[in-house]
Amino acid sequence: MIRTVKPKSARVKRALEEREAKVVENPKTAVFVRGNQISERVQIALKELAMLKRPEAINFSKKNDVHPFEAVESFEFWGEKNDASLFLVGLHSKKRPHDLVFVRMFDGKVLDMIELGIDMAESMAALKTPKSTPGHRPLMHFASPLFETHPALIQLKSMLLDFFNGHSLEQVHLAGLEHVISITCSPPPPPAADNGEPSSSTVSEASTLPTIHFRTSTIRLLNSGTRVPKLELEPMGPNFDFKVRRRQEADADVLKQALRRPKVAKKDVEKGLGKKRKNIETDDMGDKVGRIHLGKQEFGKLQVRKMKGLRKFKVDKDADSAAASDAGGESEGGGEEKVNRRKKPKASK
Numbered sequence: 362m363i364r365t366v367k368p369k370s371a372r373v374k375r376a377l378e379e380r381e382a383k384v385v386e387n388p389k390t391a392v393f394v395r396g397n398q399i400s401e402r403v404q405i406a407l408k409e410l411a412m413l414k415r416p417e418a419i420n421f422s423k424k425n426d427v428h429p430f431e432a433v434e435s436f437e438f439w440g441e442k443n444d445a446s447l448f449l450v451g452l453h454s455k456k457r458p459h460d461l462v463f464v465r466m467f468d469g470k471v472l473d474m475i476e477l478g479i480d481m482a483e484s485m486a487a488l489k490t491p492k493s494t495p496g497h498r499p500l501m502h503f504a505s506p507l508f509e510t511h512p513a514l515i516q517l518k519s520m521l522l523d524f525f526n527g528h529s530l531e532q533v534h535l536a537g538l539e540h541v542i543s544i545t546c547s548p549p550p551p552p553a554a555d556n557g558e559p560s561s562s563t564v565s566e567a568s569t570l571p572t573i574h575f576r577t578s579t580i581r582l583l584n585s586g587t588r589v590p591k592l593e594l595e596p597m598g599p600n601f602d603f604k605v606r607r608r609q610e611a612d613a614d615v616l617k618q619a620l621r622r623p624k625v626a627k628k629d630v631e632k633g634l635g636k637k638r639k640n641i642e643t644d645d646m647g648d649k650v651g652r653i654h655l656g657k658q659e660f661g662k663l664q665v666r667k668m669k670g671l672r673k674f675k676v677d678k679d680a681d682s683a684a685a686s687d688a689g690g691e692s693e694g695g696g697e698e699k700v701n702r703r704k705k706p707k708a709s710k
Contacts, residue, residue: 474608477604
């Protein structure tokens with residue numbers, strides 16, 4: 362059930378409208394959380410992934426007693442306070458060493474989670490190569506058919522695409538393509554021998570999944586003699602080897618609400634108007650232009666500023682009758698008619 366909040370003021374109403382679902386979503390903010398204990402690999406992963414996520418990244422420097430698969434109240438509080446919908450939690454224990462948990466939120470509640478074990482971690486500083494500019498949106502490359510068929514890897518692909526998805530772009534300049542994130546799978550491990558002991562579906566699923574290789578490279582555009590430049594990849598870092606462990610899938614009804622999009626024509630989406638509105642269009646410069654239709658205006662009924670010189674004074678009745686009786690006896694010089702105009706006396710206090 363999706364909660365509804367009734368706004369009590371115009372400011373709250375604008376804030377709620379800003380958080381509503383949009384045709385073109387805003388970049389999602391990610392919060393990086395440290396557990397009570399973290400290893401060197403986890404520390405490298407949190408630091409390097411936060412650098413790739415900048416500027417939509419919030420780093421918690423203090424340690425927190427969090428357990429994502431047991432209690433989610435802290436994530437709901439942090440998500441509402443920081444207006445964040447993504448969390449990356451680093452943990453380390455004897456049972457699950459070098460642990461990294463991706464948490465995704467929807468409507469202030471936890472939508473789904475996936476846990477990865479770090480087998481190898483290499484930072485950017487370990488590679489003396491050129492680095493990309495912070496804030497650039499990376500190209501994502503998934504090189505395995507398992508990302509389209511296996512449920513766990515489908516969820517991991519969706520999580521990573523949501524994590525590194527920045528602001529929407531209608532067109533991309535080649536000079537703006539600076540780095541690419543390539544995610545591949547190693548050959549799957551051989552099936553374990555059946556010893557007769559019952560095992561959970563999560564453990565059996567994780568044991569059959571291959572290792573995930575996370576590699577980051579910069580893009581070099583070289584002269585090829587044609588309009589299409591020659592492309593070369595140079596290792597940039599960070600580089601990781603992940604192993605899928607536990608995961609929590611999203612509820613079917615909540616996922617349906619999260620994936621719902623308003624019905625908007627494609628041409629309206631490209632113009633940036635969202636829902637089609639009458640007499641509103643976008644010109645060639647990208648400015649929104651509106652057309653207003655007005656009825657016939659009567660200038661005599663317009664309310665204007667009252668000036669002392671434009672006031673109408675009342676004509677004295679005695680002076681008016683005297684002027685009418687003397688109308689035929691005017692002098693030959695043709696003197697003008699004089700009308701006694703007196704101001705209205707002020708009321709005594």
